[in-house]
Amino acid sequence: MELCLLTLISMTVIGAHCDGHSLRYYYTAVSDKGLDIPEFSIVGYVDGREFMNYNSESHQARPVTQWMEKNEGPEYWERQTQVSKGSEPVFRHNVRTAMSRFNQTGGIHSFQYMYGCELRDDGSTAGFWQFGYDGREFMALDTKNWLYIPTMNEAQLSTQRWNSPEVRQGERNKNYLQNECIPWLKKYVEYGREDLEKRVRPEVKVWGRRQSDGATRLQCLVYGFHPRAVDVRWMKNEADHVPSDERTPILPHPDGTYQMRVGVEVPTTEGDSYSCHVEHSSLGEETLIVTWEPDNGLSMTVIIIIVCAVVVIVGALGGGIFIYTKKRRGYKTASTSDNNSDSSNNPKA
Secondary structure (H helix, E strand, O other): OOHHHHHHHHHHHHHHOOEEEEOOOOOOOOHHHHOOOEEEEEEEEEEOEEEEEEEEEOOOEEEOOHHHHHHHHHHHHHHHHHHHHHHHHHHHHHHHHHHHOOOOOOOOOEEEEEEEEHHHHOOOOOEEEEEEEEEEEEEEEEOOOOOEEEEEEEHHHHHHHHHOOOHHHHHHHHHHHHHHHHHHHHHHHHHOHHHHHOEEEOEEEEEEOOOOOOOOEEEEEEEEEOOOOOOOEEOOOOOOOEEEEEEEEEEEEOOOOOEEEEEEEEOOOOOOOOOEEEHHHHHOOEEEEOOOOOOOOHHHHHHHHHHHHHHHHHHHOOOOOOOOOOOOOOOOEEOEEEOOOOHOOOOOO
């Protein structure tokens, strides 16, 4: 159960997205294998679609999509493997260092970072480089001044060293973010354009459950859609928006589509109707509307099965687990491959 919960948390990170295209890499190291997960893992995403992974058990960088397997040969994957192997000892060291900063001597802890870039529909670009510890942001790169900013007191020593004239880590990361990341993103998008830009209409299920306080909790599950961007809202009498008090991240299915769930609590009264409204690019100008009727509720057992099945499968396919929970912004490469992280460019914390 703990593993399932951690996988759910990880999806909030995967869910970060933009209007346009994005390339993101997630690195995770854990202090102990007590959760039966790899001690070190890397997963790469294009537009939220996993396209490569590596972990300390397989010791092999590998393609996850057919379009990466088809377009990049053995030389590329060998380079990725060697770079990934070089990062393992650095990240293991960083976990121990972070633990010492928090005066921790045992337990399961995680050290992570996420980096990459976005190419927006208006042609503008952005880069990001962010670190996390035990599910909280640790420090992040200010891409205006190219300095690392601590977001925890315990990160101050690391940022002081990384910003020092001797290290200047932000300047080293700047080269990748400004000059190399976007060309690699464009190449990957071209490889997988048919897959990444497909349009799949969403399916919608709504249900409700009466509460003891006289209210009714309504849920709208939207699933099986692509691309990722979607707008889901509950409406009263087809006209009044009902603000949601529960909204899950947009979670990926193993088939490349997505799902999300939106919940609201409303008074249990006669006369009012409630409907879930979905807007998605696959629908064109159409809004998909599904009205809740007290007798058309989907059983909670079925819903739990749907959600848990997706989570377990996604967790199994992910090649790693990410415990970093914030959707925030946030590396050096060789000319022959998009080096996720050369160990020489990952200084110790």
